[in-house]
Ligand SMILES: NC(=O)C1=CN([C@@H]2O[C@H](COP(=O)(O)OP(=O)(O)OC[C@H]3O[C@@H](n4cnc5c(N)ncnc54)[C@H](OP(=O)(O)O)[C@@H]3O)[C@@H](O)[C@H]2O)C=CC1
């Protein structure tokens with residue numbers, strides 16, 4: 360039995376992704392403090408919503424998807440009920456396995472995971488890192504679970520803040536680009552729905568090229584950039600405005616924020 364504790368944006372994306380694929384509603388418990396939201400989840404997914412203490416008692420695998428700032432209070436609350444039979448998987452940005460372990464009874468296995476919201480579509484990208492008491496069977500279990508909603512890689516925990524900045528937050532960067540491109544089309548007089556369709560399909564197509572050809576993005580970009588053409592004119596403007604540096608700085612800021620959240 361799996362319990363998802365905290366079914367906000369990420370927890371619900373994982374819940375929906377799991378139920379669409381390998382898991383039946385009877386195999387997943389959900390803990391959500393707000394009754395109105397809990398009722399929505401019961402209605403939408405047919406899952407049982409239970410207090411955290413019941414979830415811990417009934418589930419062997421606990422997927423903790425609360426905000427990092429709320430996580431340790433919850434961990435302190437459930438810690439007395441946990442033992443080595445449980446596997447704790449935390450998706451919280453920043454919180455290290457060492458911090459989580461320091462709030463848990465000795466020996467409870469902890470896996471730190473960083474998924475992303477495309478898990479909802481079965482297109483997630485998750486990295487996992489094991490804590491001091493996580494054996495390879497625990498990592499296998501986490502990988503199997505999160506693998507039902509996309510791809511999973513194992514990384515050393517020292518890389519998790521960078522993972523968070525790249526693939527955890529990453530979908531938002533592409534939505535930001537999409538939004539900007541749509542607005543540019545609208546500003547040039549195109550109907551919004553047309554602009555949105557063009558942008559959606561272009562991003563999906565570019566992603567398929569990256570994934571399907573295995574080529575480096577520079578090679579794919581060069582193929583679009585005709586000599587003396589439109590793409591070269593656009594890219595020159597992006598470089599002039601420092602977009603490359605802006606992205607690098609943005610990803611570093613996300614990495615640093617993830618590190619800072621570990622202190623909460
Ligand atoms: N959003 C994303 O793309 C990603 C998020 N994450 C991580 O996932 C976690 C959740 O983020 P996100 O989904 O965006 O945030 P949300 O605020 O949407 O979700 C947090 C959820 O936890 C619930 N909650 C709060 N306190 C408790 C409690 N004591 N017991 C059970 N549930 C509780 C909240 O309920 P209520 O609303 O009623 O307060 C809310 O539904 C974070 O740690 C974040 O770092 C990781 C990868 C990607």
Ligand SMILES: O=C(O)[C@@H]1CCC=N1
Pocket residue numbers: 452523527528
């Ligand atoms: O914004 C956040 O803090 C979370 C972690 C990664 C994506 N969303």
